[in-house]
Amino acid sequence: MRYPYEDLDDSRFEDLVVEVMRKLFGEGVESFAPGKDGGRDARFRGTAERFPSTTDPWRGVTIGQAKHTSGINLHFSDNNFSGEDNASSVISKEIPRIKKLVEAGEIDNYILFSNRRLGGSTAPSIEARLASATGLARESIRLAGVEFLDRILRRYPELIRLAEIDPIDGPLLVSSYEIAEVILTISTQLSAPIPVEDAPVVDRVSFDRKNETNAMSTEFAALLEEKYLSYTAKIEKFLADPANHDALQLYQSAVDDFQRKIVAKKREYQSFDDVFNYLVDFLVKRDAVLSRNRPLLGAMIFYMYWHCDIGESPDAAAE
Known part of the structure; x- marks a missing residue:
């Protein structure tokens, strides 16, 4: 080992x-x-x-x-x-x-x-x-x-x-293996033009409340929405397909790793803007697959955040 x-x-x-x-x-x-x-x-x-x-x-x-x-x-x-x-x-x-x-x-x-x-x-x-x-x-x-x-x-x-x-x-360090494997599997679908019927997206919680809870700035949230929100329906559809069960397990493993380490290092970051940028930059530097697929990596991490898989959820904060 x-x-x-x-x-x-x-x-x-x-x-x-x-x-x-x-x-x-x-x-x-x-x-x-x-x-x-x-x-x-x-x-x-x-x-x-x-x-x-x-x-x-x-x-x-x-x-x-x-x-x-x-x-x-x-x-x-x-x-x-x-x-x-x-x-x-x-x-x-x-x-x-x-x-x-x-x-x-x-x-x-x-x-x-x-x-x-x-x-x-x-x-x-x-x-x-x-x-x-x-x-x-x-x-x-x-x-x-x-x-x-x-x-x-x-x-x-x-x-x-x-x-x-x-x-x-140590610093906030996360594994790149699982997220790289998911992106390799889903890259073709994410890169394809997004059909009109797949474009509408329904928030699971208020995006504004999520951002307020995690100290994400309004400007940064707007930038992420513009770049990545249209991908979320396609990612959700992909992960919900029983044929992609293995990819879903890898996604859940990556989420677990990211969330545990983000929570442990929460006090070191003033805003989730910093966390998001750090995760993308660190993973791109660490993994050649992710370096070649930086836009898709950004879309996947945004999906994790929007889906309330990483970061603090407004409901949890209220409790």
Whole structure:
């Protein structure tokens, strides 16, 4: 079973990486701190306890980097992460920083952690590029992806506790899988022209009361109505069709996940305008399917809200 690293925010992932490094190198690992150029490093000075091995450990100054993503099923080989022809890729931007440290004599070893998958042929090519471009020895460079992190956490499960990772303390993070599957299934119907007979929509509760209860601004509510209200009858018809039972179950699972986490984080958002925008932006960033179907994602989240599946219902508020 894999730990859901994508559900951590950047600082929590850094906390976890620090604990992993302390287990591998020693208690002397210094926590992540901002560098002069805005980069964030963890440092260890001395002889590692067990990395890469107890018989041939790294010595000197080791710099650790943590590169977290909220995306799912991403890879070190992705162009925006390691593309040599991409000057803005993560690796391309790290090379000048590492080179400066090498020239200043402030680094002997470098290890980069990320919650991305690292293929067997990808690691050698990226490590060789880093060595050639920075002057570090090839054997003093390592990449650590989800496979490495999974192995370490299976061996030392206490590291989660030591990193003090508590989902309640993290940001509003929701799963993208269920909503992506529903959108893939319904996309053809939602993209089709809306027949006249499907256009009328009847509110389940007063939309104004719903918005007032959830602190959604009048301007934002009007914008959502203009963009998405016409989709609601088609979505409702689709979910009510017995042939789409599996999609309905996925929809209900997504609703349950969204609503529980929205309620838990309610105090952090001044209005539901912020919640709606956050959900769309976060899910688009996390999932490629949703990124390609952003308008339909907006329509689906609006339907959840209009249908009183997410957000606070006026009746519940009155009670």
